[in-house]
Amino acid sequence: MPVTLKEIAQHAGVSTTTVSFALRDKRPSERPLAVETVLRIQKIAHQLGYRPNNLAKSLLNNQTNTIGVLLSNLSFGAEELLEGIKGVIAPEYSSLLSLYNSEGQNERVRMDIFMQQRVEGIIAAFSGDPASIPYYQDLTEKYGIPIVLIDRGIPGLDLPVVRSDHLASTYEGTRTLQRLGHKRIQYASVSMSRGLESTCLRLQGYCDAMKDAGLEQEIRITGEKDFKEWVRMDNLRQVARSILDAWLMEKQRATALFVDNDWLAYEIIQECMISGIKIPQDLSLMGIGDYAFSGFTFVALSTVSAQKQGPMGKEAGELLLSMLNGQRQSSRNVILPIEVKLRSTTRSIIGQ
């Protein structure tokens, strides 16, 4: 049974009020306390192993000092993201992480739990499930709880978003490939079914770049399954296989392949090895994300570094904090810059 203020009060022969003030040290209404009393109380509290009960505190002043972080999974630099968030919200707030495992249904359940736990704000990565939209809307409109979105916006809702510059990522990536002399550049993406904003923007960036260069677009979108599906590795492998099979069948093959994310690129590399396709001799490959593995010498994937999760978390945390403090600048979005990283899976074909 945990130690309470009352018990300490009894031991010390004072009232709970005194204990309460003594233990918090700071005195809101400048409550004067005898130093001697304070010391004695603190000593007793320590001996008894007192831990303040946050529940009671929260119930009283109706603030939990907790924010909810809702992610679909832990795959892509979630740790950096959380660190970024924690860095700016601590020590005033602490964060509560919840995952919905890429399933829209869980997304709603999780948010419900957040509400019950009385989080004061939410940083969330929208699943893309249209059915979840009303829930986000309720949260913000009905309950007035501040929400900051990570990586992608929600169609129809004017919520602040912190994301990397998806449009620029594919635009710049494509331009870079063009500068290397590539004219036939194929863009391959997974799962558009839910119309994720990020996916759309990326596609758009590619299209823009090709249009601007007067080149023909070659787009291959695979995996109409939901997110849950494509994130599974064996499935991703299948996607890679089908992309490659289609490429092999073409009479006039693309010289460069630009894929949605680095994981898919890894699978492509893998399948290429199996099929005897040489990268970058036969095919230049570029990914998006610059995940931990891409930098290894034996991978050396050319990619667009797009998801600096640390800074993203920091920005999101700051935005949320400002909203919690009343500055309802609800539609101030933050777009983080991207960077094209040329490594060894792309080559120049100028003059060939």
Next chain:
Amino acid sequence: MPVTLKEIAQHAGVSTTTVSFALRDKRPSERPLAVETVLRIQKIAHQLGYRPNNLAKSLLNNQTNTIGVLLSNLSFGAEELLEGIKGVIAPEYSSLLSLYNSEGQNERVRMDIFMQQRVEGIIAAFSGDPASIPYYQDLTEKYGIPIVLIDRGIPGLDLPVVRSDHLASTYEGTRTLQRLGHKRIQYASVSMSRGLESTCLRLQGYCDAMKDAGLEQEIRITGEKDFKEWVRMDNLRQVARSILDAWLMEKQRATALFVDNDWLAYEIIQECMISGIKIPQDLSLMGIGDYAFSGFTFVALSTVSAQKQGPMGKEAGELLLSMLNGQRQSSRNVILPIEVKLRSTTRSIIGQ
């Protein structure tokens, strides 16, 4: 301002008690309610957008239905671990994740927060910092809160541990290499400074296997820095470099290298490419962990699959649950089996 039972009661013209029971449906002391009333109350509650305040509930019956999960980082299959845990504790309990970023100091802060949040049990990965030990001890002895340890025990404390069979992992790994004809097998490990149980067991397994075969042990332990340090990639790279440099200097080089974990193995592969060392022709390499990348064709790392995080989480969750339900089988440890996976970084040298 959130909707309370009282408000609903006023709207419905009944008492809060009635509302409370009506909204929960189940009636502990078989409280009979007019169906009509119940329906009306539920409707009003829904219209008003009522969310139960878990804080109040928890404060009342002194149970939060929350368990704390304390990890050092999110690197190695944390998602599977959490899923495993959630799978068995839900829906009765929900989990609160906290990270201490490999710093013992944070470990204690995190645990303190857990206490304040009144978690009912804790699943933790001990950092190895000796200074944290008394805190674990307090938690379990003074506060009587059930703790299940992940992956490694705490010296001197009799807490239940769920971990993979570290001893067998290196023993079997080494035996396998021996069966491939290797006589000179070097074992390289990082950071023994804190004397992590897992690290010790692994070393032991290797030593046992070499002794049993009558072979000479070759051990290289690098990175006397704390855990925080070696987990950083550039540092791991340095470790790999130093291991390789030392290997190159030997007059009689080991034919096989067995390293502590797959990430280090990746770095070794990388450094070997840079140095022109051919794997497995010049050197057979085996890791531990079977992380996501190890299975890729272009990596194809031979390794000991040792950390099935999913099952580990499941076991830990079940153990904790049984402890929460009063069965204080405090020292019932769970050891999960390992499996040697031979891929392409090892080769047989029998008859050479």
Next chain:
DNA sequence: GTGAAAGCGCTAACAG
């Protein structure tokens, strides 16, 4: 300097 008392939102006796 210190204490008594009210109340945060909710549940569970105990009465009607």
Next chain:
DNA sequence: CTGTTAGCGCTTTCAC
């Protein structure tokens, strides 16, 4: 079938 009341652990007026 429903209401009154007390109280979970804590903070905060207000009074002494």
